[in-house]
Amino acid sequence: MIRLALISSAETAQAYGALSTRLHRAAWTAFAPLDSGGSGQALGQVTEATSAEELFTNQADVFDAVVIAADQATAGRLAKAASSLGKPVLAGAAGSNLTALGQADSLLMPAHPWRFLPSIQSVKRSIDSGKLGQAGLLRIHRWLPPGADVESQAERILPDADLACWLFGSAPESVWSLQSAANPGYIQFHLGFANDGMAMIDIAASLPSGGDYFSLTMIGGTGAAYADDHHNMNLLYSGGQPNAIRTSQGRADLAGQLQEFVDAISEQREPSVTPTDTATAVAVVEQILESADNRQVIGGKEGN
Amino acid sequence: MAETKTFRAGVFSVVKHCYLPRAVAAHPRFELVVVTDDADQPDWVHERNQKFADEFGIPYVRDVAKAIAEYDLDMAAVSPEAERHCDLAVRAADAGLHVIADKPMSTRLSECDRLVEAVQRNDVKFLLWNRNYLPAVVQTKEAIDSGAIGELQAIHVDFYFSKNAGPPKGSRAEGDPPINWLDRQMEAHADGSDGGVGKEAMGELEIEGIYPLGYIHMLTGQNVQRVFARTATHFHQANVDNDVDDLATVSLELGGGVVGSLCIGRIGAASHPDIGEIKIHVIGSEGGLVITEARPEVSIYYRDQPPLEFKNERIANENDFLLMDDFARALDTGSEPILNAKAGRDIAATVFAAVESGKTGQPVEVDC
Known part of the structure; x- marks a missing residue:
C-alpha cells in the first residue's frame, strides 16, 4: 500500500x-x-x-x-x-x-490529465492497437470561455501540443501558427510530423461564459476516431429552442492519472508521462508562439 | 398564371457522375434538348454521352458548333473531364449561352481567367456547381446572418469524404506498373467516385476543395489572401502513383481579418459510417457555431445491409433544386448566381496556392 x-x-x-x-x-x-x-x-x-x-x-x-x-x-x-x-x-x-x-x-x-480523459484514452488505444493504421491527421477544436482555468496562452496551448506529440509519438518537424487580430484569445497551429503526419488545432478562449467545446479527430491510414462533444450532446427542453447538454466524463481523468502514478511506483517503472514529455510540449508551445509572432514557418522545408 | 420562359439547355459532354445535367433536367424551368461534344473525343467519351442522350431521348451531336447553331440553346450544362471544363464553357459563353459547369473549375488558373473574361465579355451568367444550398449550410448562413454569434472571426471546415479510391496505399506489388489516373477514374465511374476524371491527375484539394471553400466564401463574403498547407498521400495507391494528395490541411488568411482552416481528405470507406465527417465550425465575437453538414438525416440499419451502404441517409436535401432555382433567378433578373465565375476562379486560385504551399512548405499568397 x-x-x-x-x-x-x-x-x-x-x-x-x-x-x-x-x-x-x-x-x-x-x-x-x-x-x-x-x-x-x-x-x-x-x-x-x-x-x-x-x-x-x-x-x-x-x-x-x-x-x-x-x-x-x-x-x-x-x-x-x-x-x-x-x-x-x-x-x-x-x-x-x-x-x-x-x-x-x-x-x-x-x-497531464488531458491524456487520461476516457475519450482520449479510447483514441490512443485505437492508434496503439493498429486499428487506425499510420496516424495521418489530428484535428482538434478547443473553445473555452475567457480565463477558464489557465492564465496564459502558453498554458492554454500546452495540452493540445502535448496531445499531438503523444498521439504521433514524436515532436513535430515543422510549426506554423496563425492568430486573429480581432480575437486575442484565438490561435490556430498547424504541425507537421514525420511520415507526412499533420495536426491542425484551433483554440479560442472567447466563448461567452458557460460551457466549453472540444472535438478531436484522428484519421489514420485504415481508420478514424472521432472524440467530439458534438456527438455527445443531449437535449434539454425548457421553452424556446432546446439546449444542448454534454454528457459528462466525470473525473476519470484525475483517477486514471493518479492510478498510473501509483502503478508506476508499485511496479518500479517509469510513468507513462515523463518530464521529457512536458519538455517536448513546452518546446513546441514556444515554437507555436514564435511562429505566430513572426509569421514564419519554424522548421520544415525552409531553406530546401 | 404568369408565363415563364423554359430555358433550353445543351449538355456539353457528360462523362462523369451526371448529377449536373440531371439537376438541370429535374427543374421545371429547364429542358435538356441536346447532348454535344467534339468529334475528336475518344470512344469512351462518346459512349457516355450517347448513353445519357438515349436515357433522356434527346440527340447526341458530335459537333459543338453545330449543336449551338441548330438547337436554339439558352444555356450549356458543362460536365466533361476537368481539364476541358473551361474550354467548353468559354465556347458556350462566346456563343452567348449561359453556363453551368461542374467542379473543379479547371486544372489551370489561366483557364479560369479565360473563362471569367469570356463570361464578362459576353455578359452571360455562370454558375459553378457547389453545395452551398445544403440544409445545414443554409442553417449556418442564417445563424451567422442573424447576428447570433456576433462578428465572424474564424471559420473551419473539416471535409472528409469516406469514399474509397481504388487499391490502398502500399498495395502495388513490386514490378507492377503505376496506376494510370484516367483508367482508375473510368473504373470509378461505376460507384460514382470519379470526381477526378480526366487525363491530368488531381488531388483531393483540387477535386473537392471547391465545396468547403465555397462554404467559406459564401459564409464570410471574403477571399482567401494567404495559405499555408500540408499535403500528403496517405490512403490510396492511385494518388501515390500520380503524386497527388489525398489528405491536406490548409490555414487560411482571409480578407477582413478573418482566419480559417480547411482539413480535407478522401479517407476511405472504413473510416466513417456515412459519406464522411463534414463539419463547419465558426467563431464569432459573441459565440460559436458547430454544424454537421450531413444533417438532417435518417438512420437506416437492416439485416444483410451491404457494408458500403451509408447507414445515415440525408433527407430534405434540395441543393440541386435550389441551385437551379438560383440560376433561373439569375437569368430572369440579372442577379449573380450563388457561385459565379469570379468567385469560382478565386477559389481555384486558393486551391492552387494550397497545392504549391504543400509542395514548398511555405505560406503562399493567393492570386486574387
Whole structure:
C-alpha cells in the first residue's frame, strides 16, 4: 500500500477525496493546504500539516509519495523539495519549471490529465492497437470561455501540443501558427510530423461564459476516431429552442492519472508521462508562439 | 398564371457522375434538348454521352458548333473531364449561352481567367456547381446572418469524404506498373467516385476543395489572401502513383481579418459510417457555431445491409433544386448566381496556392 500526501487547495482535495474508493494499492495519509484554512477532511483520516514546508519537515515519515496540485511556480518549487526527500512526485500544473527536475533519482510524473480523459484514452488505444493504421491527421477544436482555468496562452496551448506529440509519438518537424487580430484569445497551429503526419488545432478562449467545446479527430491510414462533444450532446427542453447538454466524463481523468502514478511506483517503472514529455510540449508551445509572432514557418522545408 | 420562359439547355459532354445535367433536367424551368461534344473525343467519351442522350431521348451531336447553331440553346450544362471544363464553357459563353459547369473549375488558373473574361465579355451568367444550398449550410448562413454569434472571426471546415479510391496505399506489388489516373477514374465511374476524371491527375484539394471553400466564401463574403498547407498521400495507391494528395490541411488568411482552416481528405470507406465527417465550425465575437453538414438525416440499419451502404441517409436535401432555382433567378433578373465565375476562379486560385504551399512548405499568397 502506497501512502499518498496531497498538497492542494481544499477544493482540489474534495475532488481527490471523491476518488479515494477507486484507488488501488494506495491511500491518502497526509494533506497540506495551499490556501489558508484549507482542510484535507475530504480525504478522510489523514495527517494534516499546516503547510507543504511543514509536511516535508515534520511529517515526511507518514507518506511515501506526493501529489502536488498547484500553479507552475509553486509546483516546481514543491516538487524539487519532495524529490530531495526521495519521494515520488505527481506534479501539476506541468510546465518548463518541472522539466529541470527530470534528472532527479526519484520518480517525477508531470500532471497531464488531458491524456487520461476516457475519450482520449479510447483514441490512443485505437492508434496503439493498429486499428487506425499510420496516424495521418489530428484535428482538434478547443473553445473555452475567457480565463477558464489557465492564465496564459502558453498554458492554454500546452495540452493540445502535448496531445499531438503523444498521439504521433514524436515532436513535430515543422510549426506554423496563425492568430486573429480581432480575437486575442484565438490561435490556430498547424504541425507537421514525420511520415507526412499533420495536426491542425484551433483554440479560442472567447466563448461567452458557460460551457466549453472540444472535438478531436484522428484519421489514420485504415481508420478514424472521432472524440467530439458534438456527438455527445443531449437535449434539454425548457421553452424556446432546446439546449444542448454534454454528457459528462466525470473525473476519470484525475483517477486514471493518479492510478498510473501509483502503478508506476508499485511496479518500479517509469510513468507513462515523463518530464521529457512536458519538455517536448513546452518546446513546441514556444515554437507555436514564435511562429505566430513572426509569421514564419519554424522548421520544415525552409531553406530546401 | 404568369408565363415563364423554359430555358433550353445543351449538355456539353457528360462523362462523369451526371448529377449536373440531371439537376438541370429535374427543374421545371429547364429542358435538356441536346447532348454535344467534339468529334475528336475518344470512344469512351462518346459512349457516355450517347448513353445519357438515349436515357433522356434527346440527340447526341458530335459537333459543338453545330449543336449551338441548330438547337436554339439558352444555356450549356458543362460536365466533361476537368481539364476541358473551361474550354467548353468559354465556347458556350462566346456563343452567348449561359453556363453551368461542374467542379473543379479547371486544372489551370489561366483557364479560369479565360473563362471569367469570356463570361464578362459576353455578359452571360455562370454558375459553378457547389453545395452551398445544403440544409445545414443554409442553417449556418442564417445563424451567422442573424447576428447570433456576433462578428465572424474564424471559420473551419473539416471535409472528409469516406469514399474509397481504388487499391490502398502500399498495395502495388513490386514490378507492377503505376496506376494510370484516367483508367482508375473510368473504373470509378461505376460507384460514382470519379470526381477526378480526366487525363491530368488531381488531388483531393483540387477535386473537392471547391465545396468547403465555397462554404467559406459564401459564409464570410471574403477571399482567401494567404495559405499555408500540408499535403500528403496517405490512403490510396492511385494518388501515390500520380503524386497527388489525398489528405491536406490548409490555414487560411482571409480578407477582413478573418482566419480559417480547411482539413480535407478522401479517407476511405472504413473510416466513417456515412459519406464522411463534414463539419463547419465558426467563431464569432459573441459565440460559436458547430454544424454537421450531413444533417438532417435518417438512420437506416437492416439485416444483410451491404457494408458500403451509408447507414445515415440525408433527407430534405434540395441543393440541386435550389441551385437551379438560383440560376433561373439569375437569368430572369440579372442577379449573380450563388457561385459565379469570379468567385469560382478565386477559389481555384486558393486551391492552387494550397497545392504549391504543400509542395514548398511555405505560406503562399493567393492570386486574387
